[in-house]
Amino acid sequence: MATPQRDELPVAGLTTGQLARLLGVSPTTLRSWDRRYGFGPASRADGRHRRWSPDDVAMAQEMCRLTATGTPPAEAARTARLHARGADGTGGPGEWSPVPSDGTDGTAARAGSGLPLGRVRSECRGLARAAVRLDAEEVRELLRRAVAHHGPAVAWEEVMSPALQAVGRKWQSSGEEGEQYVEVEHLLSWHISAALRHYYLDAARPRRAAAGLPVLLSCLPGEQHTLPLDVLTAVLGDEGLAVLMLGGSVPADALITAVRRVASLAVVLWAQTSDTADLALARRVAGARWGVRGARTQTPVLLCGPGWHPVTDDAEPSELTHVTSLHDAVRTLTGLGRERPAR
Structure with missing residues (x-):
């Protein structure tokens, strides 16, 4: 997801609505993060309107990146704050979010994506969040990691398919609101197909009998x-x-x-x-x-x-x-x- 550099952001900071559009999340999500995890802008303009400084924006971008990889929101908020201060924390850039031994994150995963996922791997939650945000680059990277880490069979059954099925259920059960999920399904399906084809053409090549x-x-x-x-x-x-x-x-x-x-x-x-x-x-x-x-x-x-x-x-x-x-x-x-x- 392309985002502006710090020197491209307004000096006065962004409003919550502007930041929400920049990140591809809803303003309600940002307010929820502030209410639950103290994850909000450091200042307010004229004592009333919330303004997100370049440092606040960078912290929010890190929060989105971490939750997209399946990191629980509370942990993501803590790590994003540490990252913004330059401290060492877990879950830094490029780290693969650990998967519990039972293959799930222990929760009925719904928060963050709005999709009825049930008990799924953390990678599936992250994939669903990225797909709902229409964050194509994050979707592609999460799929690449899932296939490389688990292999195509497990990646399909425990990461890709549950996310696709949840989008389908949301589409069918939400009436007019469900129409908004058609583009999510198309994005996710295309990238899943691309990830699997790439794996066959490249990663699986040494194992094929010529x-x-x-x-x-x-x-x-x-x-x-x-x-x-x-x-x-x-x-x-x-x-x-x-x-x-x-x-x-x-x-x-x-x-x-x-x-x-x-x-x-x-x-x-x-x-x-x-x-x-x-x-x-x-x-x-x-x-x-x-x-x-x-x-x-x-x-x-x-x-x-x-x-x-x-x-x-x-x-x-x-x-x-x-x-x-x-x-x-x-x-x-x-x-x-x-x-x-x-x-």
Whole structure:
């Protein structure tokens, strides 16, 4: 988040409203910090109006940075004051906020983000706060740290997904106010996808088997939800598997052509809703063959996503494998990789 330097701030200081806009928080939040933690401006203009000096602004910026990383507000306020005085304190710049052994911060985390998060990791709270502020740089950095620290599977299940689900619940339950959270969901989804793709392309590169058959991932026609496949891509890369990602809403003929052209370990078809879960197309994909004449091979097909449940619950096609979780998909695909590791 770009902020002005000290010499760019008004000599008279900023009002609470001006500082709130600068930080991307509400004036109520600043007043709450002052009331609860004594975290307010040092002076008032004409004895009435609160004015935040450049030193006060720097302290408030540090407070926002710390709470965005998951530091509890009381601890963040104490550390920000120490930081402003030049004293040594915990939680300084660049430090990763510690995670309790049970994986949560011990509270029903809601304060600061306005989202119904429940008991979550401190990184998730920080991510939610940054997303609600639309602080893209902080969101990106928190996601990078989470994936590097926990790996893509844990980062998704315990940091990214709970934050996204909380935004979705807020959006659905808040009426007109919920419309304000659409941009939060879009920002968060885009950056999560970017973080996972970056991890697959760079961090997971040394662990991928160069000679192994790739897993072909695709959304069905009309299906635009690619984020779950981004998650699977990153986790498979961590397991040493290569991935060929076709993306969202792949036309049926293009999907069949890709299956016939590529010697793949398996094909994963994602359907978010029953409207896009096309069982007839899935059977066509399962029947497609690749390889030289006389030795053509069929590729295993995995049906992933909640959209397949009503389609496959009654009579699961024998030529298809229905997986119901990320762990189930990874276990199945890594098993296939051990059985058929090379081209």
